[in-house]
Amino acid sequence: MVETRDAPVTWRLLSLEAPIGEPEAALRERACRELAIDPERLRSFRIARKSLDARRWRGAHRLRNVLHVDLAVDRGFRSAALARLRKSGRVVPAPEAYEPRVARVHESLAGARVAVVGAGPAGLFAAWILARHGVGATVLDRGSRVDRRSRELVRFHRSRVPDPESNLLFGEGGAGTYSDGKVYTRVDDPLEVPILEALVAAGAPEALLYDGRAHIGTDRLHKLLPALRGTLEAQGVRFLWNTRLEGFAIHARDHARVGALATSAGEIACDAVLLGVGHSARDTWAALAALGVPFQAKPFQVGVRIEHPQELVDRAQHGLGPEARALGAAYYQLVRRAEGSTPAAHSFCMCPGGRIVASVNEPGLLCTNGMSNSSHSTRYANAAIVATVEPARDGGDPFAGVALQRELERRFFEAGGSDYTAPAQRADDFLAGRESRSLPGSSFTFGARPGRIDALLPPDLRGALASAIAGFDRSIPGFGGEQGILVGVETRSACPVRIPRAPATRRADGFANLYPIGEGAGYAGGIMSAAIDGARSALALLEHGI
Numbered sequence: 001m002v003e004t005r006d007a008p009v010t011w012r013l014l015s016l017e018a019p020i021g022e023p024e025a026a027l028r029e030r031a032c033r034e035l036a037i038d039p040e041r042l043r044s045f046r047i048a049r050k051s052l053d054a055r056r057w058r059g060a061h062r063l064r065n066v067l068h069v070d071l072a073v074d075r076g077f078r079s080a081a082l083a084r085l086r087k088s089g090r091v092v093p094a095p096e097a098y099e100p101r102v103a104r105v106h107e108s109l110a111g112a113r114v115a116v117v118g119a120g121p122a123g124l125f126a127a128w129i130l131a132r133h134g135v136g137a138t139v140l141d142r143g144s145r146v147d148r149r150s151r152e153l154v155r156f157h158r159s160r161v162p163d164p165e166s167n168l169l170f171g172e173g174g175a176g177t178y179s180d181g182k183v184y185t186r187v188d189d190p191l192e193v194p195i196l197e198a199l200v201a202a203g204a205p206e207a208l209l210y211d212g213r214a215h216i217g218t219d220r221l222h223k224l225l226p227a228l229r230g231t232l233e234a235q236g237v238r239f240l241w242n243t244r245l246e247g248f249a250i251h252a253r254d255h256a257r258v259g260a261l262a263t264s265a266g267e268i269a270c271d272a273v274l275l276g277v278g279h280s281a282r283d284t285w286a287a288l289a290a291l292g293v294p295f296q297a298k299p300f301q302v303g304v305r306i307e308h309p310q311e312l313v314d315r316a317q318h319g320l321g322p323e324a325r326a327l328g329a330a331y332y333q334l335v336r337r338a339e340g341s342t343p344a345a346h347s348f349c350m351c352p353g354g355r356i357v358a359s360v361n362e363p364g365l366l367c368t369n370g371m372s373n374s375s376h377s378t379r380y381a382n383a384a385i386v387a388t389v390e391p392a393r394d395g396g397d398p399f400a401g402v403a404l405q406r407e408l409e410r411r412f413f414e415a416g417g418s419d420y421t422a423p424a425q426r427a428d429d430f431l432a433g434r435e436s437r438s439l440p441g442s443s444f445t446f447g448a449r450p451g452r453i454d455a456l457l458p459p460d461l462r463g464a465l466a467s468a469i470a471g472f473d474r475s476i477p478g479f480g481g482e483q484g485i486l487v488g489v490e491t492r493s494a495c496p497v498r499i500p501r502a503p504a505t506r507r508a509d510g511f512a513n514l515y516p517i518g519e520g521a522g523y524a525g526g527i528m529s530a531a532i533d534g535a536r537s538a539l540a541l542l543e544h545g546i
Helices: 024-035 080-088 121-132 146-159 174-178 192-201 218-234 282-290 310-318 322-327 400-415 427-432 459-475 527-544
Strands: 009-018 044-053 064-073 091-093 114-117 137-140 238-240 245-250 258-263 266-269 272-275 300-309 345-351 355-358 368-371 380-389 422-426 448-450 485-490 514-516
Touching: 009 024, 009 044, 009 080, 024 044, 024 064, 024 080, 080 091, 114 121, 121 137, 121 174, 121 192, 121 218, 121 272, 121 527, 146 174, 146 218, 174 218, 174 368, 174 527, 192 218, 192 527, 218 238, 245 282, 258 272, 272 527, 282 400, 300 310, 300 345, 300 368, 300 400, 300 459, 310 322, 310 380, 345 368, 345 459, 355 380, 355 485, 368 380, 368 485, 380 459, 380 485, 400 422, 400 485, 422 427, 427 459, 427 485, 514 527
Parallel strands: 114 137, 114 272, 137 238, 272 514, 422 448
Antiparallel strands: 009 064, 009 091, 044 064, 245 258, 258 266, 300 380, 300 485, 345 380, 355 368, 422 485
């Protein structure tokens, strides 16, 4: 007779502290002791979440990991320790696995042709959802697939002439391909786990599933994206590269319905459109607005890149002991609250061991961004320091934020010498309102030259950033000192417009089959939030039909 056991029950043990570098086997053993489980009776064990606690204790660094772990045991298992920890709230039932499917695909999608505009995270994971339900999708992007895109970027770096179609912003993977590959988010959505699992299946590290500061890295993204594309193609997804959306052909009998896409490669017939053009598709927005697609101004962030020696950040955040060295390059996330008339500001897209790049797609404009590889191997740490720009409250031009972005980008381009060299200023000189006579080293691709960034910024923004940098210096000594360097302007950290859509169906206002998704539609702010938004909108399409 074969012995059978009932399906196990899985408990999640919260806030289990562990020394840096503790092997998983030792962690498993300690978790079993806490719940009084015989390790031989444990059906499975996994780390559900891991974060670093770097708070100081009596003035010294006290580094440790804090983990949530899942332990599966026989359904009939009981212990006094388990009962006590459940009562205190430190043990809870582990959440059930979420399957991103609709109960029934709407009959209107039988044989439908769905176009997905944009091969960034929103577009890729919208197509992923459609493919899982057997609905065909064509993904088109104005940029190139990632291998060709890399060669085109090398050409830009050598010639200093940007390609308006394929660049750091447009192409396979979107703007996130050339960033830190961060996939953590403040969005609480059950789709996060299945999306992370899909990324791991395509080659991302397994730590992505539980590490609170997980990132993929630009180098790994260049291998992961073709693998993800191959999986989607095997499921029937079609990709069209170097194909720019130029407008819509409206259905002859139903003026609320898109019948085809007008593209640089010709007309593409479709029954529904998932529109994920990205946060820098300014020409596409203008073309769509002329066709009646509604746009609203929304708050967005503007600031500068600030760079320091990575060692300065490491010393402040982790110290320089052996445990700190095992952790690698240190990260920071800093916030400065509003004070009186001075707006709040915060750090964004911090890249430990990274470098600063020119994130541009239009000639005559300069915008900086940060990126890093999985090894975080450079000697520099950089981040954006940004403050929020609020839209006009009088219902004015929805593209006023785009005009402000362009004006600042043009101003900084010219201040750097009109060749993509960036104007730069030491942090202490920025705070003092004086020109920098010398600059520390910088990782910026095209180099930096002394410039009055304090004078190039609008006064309210300058005040917000100065207040933030001075405050951050108390958390990270030297942050506002002579080793810090402000480089260029950062204007693309958030989209300045939104395409309004219905909350339930996610259709654009006034349209029956147009679904705005991701950052370029104003509904996301990073790789994971964009992927979730695209996937969630595809599920709405499958449920409600066209």
